[in-house]
Amino acid sequence: MRATALAVALALLVAAPLQAAQPTRIDQPSLDRAAALRTQALADPTAWQVLESLTTEVGPRMAGSEADARAVEWARAKFKALGYDRVWTEPVTFPKWERRSEAARVLGAHAQPLRVTALGGSPAGTVEGEVVRFADLAALQAAPDGSLAGKIAFVDYPMQARADGSDYRNGGGIRWAGPSLAVHKGAIGFLMRSAGTDTSRAAHTGGTRFEEGLKPIPAAALSTIDAAQLARLAALGPTRVQLALDCGWDGQYTSQNVIGEITGSKRPQEIVLIGGHLDSWDLGTGAIDDGAGIAITMATGALLKPLKPARSIRVVAFANEEQGLWGGRAYMQKHAGDVGKHIIAVESDFGADHIYGFDSSARDLQPAALAQIQQVLAPLGISWMPGKGEPESDIGPLTERGMAWAWLGHDGTRYFDLHHNAEDTLDKINPQSLAQNTAAYAVFTWLAAQADGDFGSAPKPPSAGK
Amino acid sequence: MRATALAVALALLVAAPLQAAQPTRIDQPSLDRAAALRTQALADPTAWQVLESLTTEVGPRMAGSEADARAVEWARAKFKALGYDRVWTEPVTFPKWERRSEAARVLGAHAQPLRVTALGGSPAGTVEGEVVRFADLAALQAAPDGSLAGKIAFVDYPMQARADGSDYRNGGGIRWAGPSLAVHKGAIGFLMRSAGTDTSRAAHTGGTRFEEGLKPIPAAALSTIDAAQLARLAALGPTRVQLALDCGWDGQYTSQNVIGEITGSKRPQEIVLIGGHLDSWDLGTGAIDDGAGIAITMATGALLKPLKPARSIRVVAFANEEQGLWGGRAYMQKHAGDVGKHIIAVESDFGADHIYGFDSSARDLQPAALAQIQQVLAPLGISWMPGKGEPESDIGPLTERGMAWAWLGHDGTRYFDLHHNAEDTLDKINPQSLAQNTAAYAVFTWLAAQADGDFGSAPKPPSAGK
Numbered sequence: 001m002r003a004t005a006l007a008v009a010l011a012l013l014v015a016a017p018l019q020a021a022q023p024t025r026i027d028q029p030s031l032d033r034a035a036a037l038r039t040q041a042l043a044d045p046t047a048w049q050v051l052e053s054l055t056t057e058v059g060p061r062m063a064g065s066e067a068d069a070r071a072v073e074w075a076r077a078k079f080k081a082l083g084y085d086r087v088w089t090e091p092v093t094f095p096k097w098e099r100r101s102e103a104a105r106v107l108g109a110h111a112q113p114l115r116v117t118a119l120g121g122s123p124a125g126t127v128e129g130e131v132v133r134f135a136d137l138a139a140l141q142a143a144p145d146g147s148l149a150g151k152i153a154f155v156d157y158p159m160q161a162r163a164d165g166s167d168y169r170n171g172g173g174i175r176w177a178g179p180s181l182a183v184h185k186g187a188i189g190f191l192m193r194s195a196g197t198d199t200s201r202a203a204h205t206g207g208t209r210f211e212e213g214l215k216p217i218p219a220a221a222l223s224t225i226d227a228a229q230l231a232r233l234a235a236l237g238p239t240r241v242q243l244a245l246d247c248g249w250d251g252q253y254t255s256q257n258v259i260g261e262i263t264g265s266k267r268p269q270e271i272v273l274i275g276g277h278l279d280s281w282d283l284g285t286g287a288i289d290d291g292a293g294i295a296i297t298m299a300t301g302a303l304l305k306p307l308k309p310a311r312s313i314r315v316v317a318f319a320n321e322e323q324g325l326w327g328g329r330a331y332m333q334k335h336a337g338d339v340g341k342h343i344i345a346v347e348s349d350f351g352a353d354h355i356y357g358f359d360s361s362a363r364d365l366q367p368a369a370l371a372q373i374q375q376v377l378a379p380l381g382i383s384w385m386p387g388k389g390e391p392e393s394d395i396g397p398l399t400e401r402g403m404a405w406a407w408l409g410h411d412g413t414r415y416f417d418l419h420h421n422a423e424d425t426l427d428k429i430n431p432q433s434l435a436q437n438t439a440a441y442a443v444f445t446w447l448a449a450q451a452d453g454d455f456g457s458a459p460k461p462p463s464a465g466k
Numbered sequence: 467m468r469a470t471a472l473a474v475a476l477a478l479l480v481a482a483p484l485q486a487a488q489p490t491r492i493d494q495p496s497l498d499r500a501a502a503l504r505t506q507a508l509a510d511p512t513a514w515q516v517l518e519s520l521t522t523e524v525g526p527r528m529a530g531s532e533a534d535a536r537a538v539e540w541a542r543a544k545f546k547a548l549g550y551d552r553v554w555t556e557p558v559t560f561p562k563w564e565r566r567s568e569a570a571r572v573l574g575a576h577a578q579p580l581r582v583t584a585l586g587g588s589p590a591g592t593v594e595g596e597v598v599r600f601a602d603l604a605a606l607q608a609a610p611d612g613s614l615a616g617k618i619a620f621v622d623y624p625m626q627a628r629a630d631g632s633d634y635r636n637g638g639g640i641r642w643a644g645p646s647l648a649v650h651k652g653a654i655g656f657l658m659r660s661a662g663t664d665t666s667r668a669a670h671t672g673g674t675r676f677e678e679g680l681k682p683i684p685a686a687a688l689s690t691i692d693a694a695q696l697a698r699l700a701a702l703g704p705t706r707v708q709l710a711l712d713c714g715w716d717g718q719y720t721s722q723n724v725i726g727e728i729t730g731s732k733r734p735q736e737i738v739l740i741g742g743h744l745d746s747w748d749l750g751t752g753a754i755d756d757g758a759g760i761a762i763t764m765a766t767g768a769l770l771k772p773l774k775p776a777r778s779i780r781v782v783a784f785a786n787e788e789q790g791l792w793g794g795r796a797y798m799q800k801h802a803g804d805v806g807k808h809i810i811a812v813e814s815d816f817g818a819d820h821i822y823g824f825d826s827s828a829r830d831l832q833p834a835a836l837a838q839i840q841q842v843l844a845p846l847g848i849s850w851m852p853g854k855g856e857p858e859s860d861i862g863p864l865t866e867r868g869m870a871w872a873w874l875g876h877d878g879t880r881y882f883d884l885h886h887n888a889e890d891t892l893d894k895i896n897p898q899s900l901a902q903n904t905a906a907y908a909v910f911t912w913l914a915a916q917a918d919g920d921f922g923s924a925p926k927p928p929s930a931g932k
Contacts, residue, residue: 056698059578066577111532112525112751115888201750201888202667225891229751232522284667285578285695422581422667425691 024362024369024453033307034376034443041439046302048431050078051295051352055285055426062282063320064096064253071278072256075294075317079260082302084315086263089256090334092319094326096253097121099205099282100246102220104191107240110233116191116220117203117283117421118247119175120323121210125218126244127152127189133234137174143185152189152241153182156231158224161197164388165350165412171195172206179219180211189243190219193227198417201225205281206420207323218245255279255319257327260298262305264312264449271314272448273345273403274300274441277321277328277394284424288415290321292429292437293348300441309449311343318394321349322420328394332401336459339402344448344455346406347392348441350415352429355440357409358382359389361399362455369455373447380440385409402460406448408440490828490835490919499773500842500909507905512768514897516544517761517818521751521892528748529786530562530719537744538722541760541783545726548768550781552729555722556800558785560792562719563587565671565748566712568686570657573706576699582657582686583669583749583887584713585641586789587676591684592710593618593655599700603640609651618655618707619648622697624690627663630854631816631878637661638672645685646677655709656685659693664883667691671747672886673789684711721745721785723793726764728771730778730915737780738914739811739869740766740907743787743794743860750890754881756787758895758903759814766907775915777809784860787815788886794860798867802925805868810914810921812872813858814907816881818895821906823875824848825855827865828921835921839913846906851875868926872914874906 054074061071072089079087097120104114107128129152134140136157155178159171174192182190194204203223210216220243222230233239258278264270276293280286294317301315318327335342344362358377360370363386374384389407391399399405418424448455520540527537538555545553563586570580573594595618600606602623621644625637640658648656660670669689676682686709688696699705724744730736742759746752760783767781784793801808810828824843826836829852840850855873857865865871884890914921 052698056695057576057702059572059576059695070575070577106525109536110523110525199893200666200668201891225889225893228893229522229525229891232518236523423691425667425695427665427691427694 022453024366024451024455026369026372026447026451030447030450031372031376034447037303037446038376038380038439038443041303041442042435044299044303044438047295047299047434047438050298051287051291051429052426054291054294055287059285060282061278061280061286063094063255063279063323065282068255068279072258075258075278078298082298083305084260084262084301086261089258090330091254092257092327092330093252093254094320094323096250097323098247098250102245102247104220104241104243106233107242114226114230115201115203115223117205118245119179119208119219119221120205121208122219122245122247123216124246124248126242127218128240128242129188131230131234131239131241133231137178140178140181140185145184146186148182149186151187152191152243153185153187154191154230156193156227158193159195159197159416161413161416163411163413165415168195168416175206175208179208179217180214183214183217187217189217191243192221194221194224196224196416196419196421199224200423202421202423204420205283218243220245257319257331258317260301260315262301262309262313264310265308266310268312269341270311271342272311272445273314273316273342273395274445275316275318275394276348278317279320279322281322281420283422285426286424287426287429288351288418288424289420290349292352292434296348296437296441299438300445303442304446307446309446311449313445313449321393325394325397328397332397335398336401339398339459340457342398342403342457344404344406344457345395346408346444347395348437349393350410350412352434352437353411353414354433355382355408355410355437357385357388358407359385359387360406360455361404365456369451369453373444376443376447377440380436382440400463402458404455404457406444408444488919490832490917490921492835492838492913492917496913496916497838497842500913503769503912504842504846504905504909507769507908508901510765510769510904513761513765513900513904516764517753517757517895518892519544520757520760521753525751526748527744527746527752529560529721529745529789531748534721534745538724541724541744544764548764549771550726550728550767552727555724556796557720558723558793558796559718559720560786560789562716563789564713564716568711568713570686570707570709572699573708580692580696581667581669581689583671584711585645585674585685585687586671587674588685588711588713589682590712590714592708593684594706594708595654597696597700597705597707599697603644606644606647606651611650612652614648615652617653618657618709619651619653620657620696622659622693624659625661625663625882627879627882629877629879631881634661634882641672641674645674645683646680649676649680649683653683655683657709658687660687660690662690662882662885662887665690666889668887668889670886671749684709686711723785723797724783726767726781728767728775728779730776731774732776734778735807736777737808738777738911739780739782739808739861740911741782741784741860742814744783745786745788747788747886749888751892752890753892753895754817754884754890755886756815758818758900762814762903762907765904766911769908770912773912775912777915779911779915787859791860791863794863798863801864802867805864805925806923808864808869808923810870810872810923811861812874812910813861814903815859816876816878818900818903819877819880820899821848821874821876821903823851823854824873825851825853826872826921827870831922835917835919839910842909842913843906846902848906866929868924870921870923872910874910
């Protein structure tokens with residue numbers, strides 16, 4: 001088996017470069033300009049100014065809230081103020097979820113409040129019941145159906161901090177799948193330890209969905225500290241909790257993807273797409289998630305405009321990523337026929353800490369051009385990490401339809417301390433790291449716009465079940 | 467002038483030892499036993515167990531709340547479980563203040579919520595007005611009377627972290643004096659940047675008092691992050707805020723000082739008094755303030771009991787320190803006639819980080835005995851710091867009536883990150899530091915109980931105006 005795997009790997013190594021009939025290359029003047037741009041971007045205040053403006057003047061901007069509309073107007077005005085050549089919006093319609101109030105408390109001899117936040121998608125409701133603790137989703141899964149009748153399921157998984165954020169698979173997985181699973185077991189309510197790596201009282205919200213046909217139950221996340229407290233109390237004996245949520249769905253809302261474009265000087269119909277998402281959860285001011293992505297990519301376009309890039313630079317401030325990639329899916333639906341014109345895309349939606357890795361879907365197809373780009377990224381402390389990356393959030397739907405992508409990977413060790421909670425605020429951004437991020441995005445975007453040749457974008461039919 | 471001051475200082479140096487007709491000394495067996503006790507205490511789990519029990523099983527325990535009574539019962543039971551010879555309570559009556567709800571938000575074009583907490587003593591009320599920012603209390607003081615009519619005063623002083631916590635003079639001073647000052651200027655509401663050194667969304671509560679005859683106004687603290695946000699918004703232009711507090715005074719409540727005593731084997735009528743305060747604010751679970759003090763001193767008594775100390779060890783879990791030293795004042799009123807029997811007192815009410823300094827009111831009177839104690843404390847990393855210390859909180863009233871005191875000073879660099887806010891929870895305690903604290907208190911208490919001679923406790927009349 002090992003010999004066979006090795007043979008396959010060797011065959012791929014040999015075959016991959018052969019697929020590229022026309023090796024894409026970048027000319028020396030463009031490479032030289034990229035090195036100067038890198039230096040310029042490290043000292044440029046635009047990204048910080050954009051981020052401060054968004055997080056201060058708009059503040060929290062949950063999809064469908066009053067601030068959603070203000071964020072759209074803010075983005076439109078900011079693109080114009082930054083000198084973008086074209087600014088427009090494209091509608092994105094989705095169901096609106098509202099948070100009105102949320103509380104939980106231990107009842108009885110150890111009565112005390114618990115800090116919780118409703119999961120996005122939770123229904124309203126007040127339930128009281130004994131808490132049954134599970135160490136992880138598998139333990140809840142193993143409980144017999146109906147065994148939690150009249151009780152509140154409590155999944156107490158402590159998410160681990162990692163640079164690549166990979167344990168979000170577990171933490172986020174509990175949030176998405178846990179509530180439905182709890183309904184199957186008969187539970188009247190769902191509590192989870194926040195999908196977060198901090199030790200603070202700030203509970204982490206985030207989306208959940210109930211399976212079709214299930215009757216939804218109130219579902220909330222405890223802060224990591226309150227989860228530890230509840231675990232200690234449950235270890236002392238039967239512990240009853242009241243969970244009281246006022247929240248829920250309320251009709252449809254139409255927001256906008258806000259798009260700014262620097263028109264290409266030579267191949268204006270060809271697009272390098274960059275972006276982040278404009279919406280945030282409501283608890284913080286959305287600095288790391290994803291004001292930083294908006295700031296980094298808006299600043300990138302502004303830095304590139306005077307350089308007259310050959311291709312057009314399209315910056316998309318996507319609507320409603322948080323509640324189900326609505327903006328990214330709307331963009332895909334509108335532009336799936338133009339996949340070939342989207343030469344390559346890169347999103348920033350993983351905070352603003354140091355970018356350490358670079359990868360692309362074109363790693364096998366265009367190794368030479370990517371190596372040229374990597375050489376200019378290297379002085380920023382960025383390594384070529386083939387196979388490590390993936391397309392981030394909102395560009396995902398169009399990459400599934402064939403758009404080439406790049407990955408500029410932020411260090412996510414600290415990301416889930418702040419993700420979706422009240423602590424996601426401007427002060428948590430390191431200005432030096434934000435500048436490094438902007439330099440990386442500017443260098444990549446410039447070189448992708450100047451490259452002579454493509455990165456393999458080509459239409460693909462929708463995959464089954466998507 | 468300098469020569470005169472030097473002469474006075476020299477005279478004091480010479481005169482001080484002469485005041486002690488009977489130098490107090492500690493015998494060698496007691497010193498040897500103290501060294502063994504130090505080692506034992508560093509490995510003893512009692513303090514951690516007591517702290518975990520209090521913060522978990524009782525949780526937040528604001529004076530006058532339902533949990534106040536549970537805390538009293540907890541303390542009584544815990545003293546008994548730890549084997550104290552005598553356990554009793556002494557009533558403490560005070561006005562009860564309740565927190566029901568609290569919210570603030572920016573109105574208008576930059577509408578967004580602000581995280582606040584009502585100051586203890588604030589009345590209920592909902593006010594809306596333009597915010598006027600002041601850099602500190604002096605700036606508010608300098609505003610003309612009446613100049614804030616219809617407006618909300620916002621004192622935005624950033625408290626500095628220091629090992630001795632000395633900038634609480636400014637931060638806490640704004641909290642106590644700011645609201646009344648704002649009323650004098652005509653303000654309809656009072657906001658302050660929390661008297662805290664963290665950068666989190668956790669606002670810091672704490673007591674305030676309005677001057678007699680003033681009409682109180684709603685008064686709250688913003689988290690340090692929200693204060694920075696409001697300052698940025700106010701810098702952009704006139705900023706209106708709604709502050710909505712439901713809280714206030716509601717009659718009288720009688721709680722209890724809970725007292726446990728290890729009866730002295732040779733001089734049972736003479737007391738070494740140690741303690742902390744049992745109440746906490748309601749936002750956290752009162753781990754550093756002052757569960758740690760309760761845990762350290764309860765564990766000290768338990769550690770000393772098998773050693774049969776010559777004097778009695780009295781551990782007091784004081785009621786309602788937070789809202790005005792009610793427990794400490796009640797103890798003073800009841801025991802002022804017995805000041806001479808209270809050989810010396812030491813309180814722990816400054817968290818559970820490393821103890822670095824030792825001082826005493828007897829520094830000039832009994833330098834030899836204090837030097838003997840310091841020698842046993844030194845291996846714990848504790849320095850003799852004459853003139854640096856003071857009697858902590860609840861023992862203050864009786865020291866003003868002549869009781870000798872000692873100071874075992876905790877490193878307070880981190881204390882005001884957590885003080886009076888939701889983050890004051892068990893996980894913030896370093897178990898190694900808590901053990902060092904307990905070792906220090908145990909060593910001091912044991913040696914004070916064994917000392918042959920006193921530390922200068924002697925009745926003093928109440929000072930004018932007290």
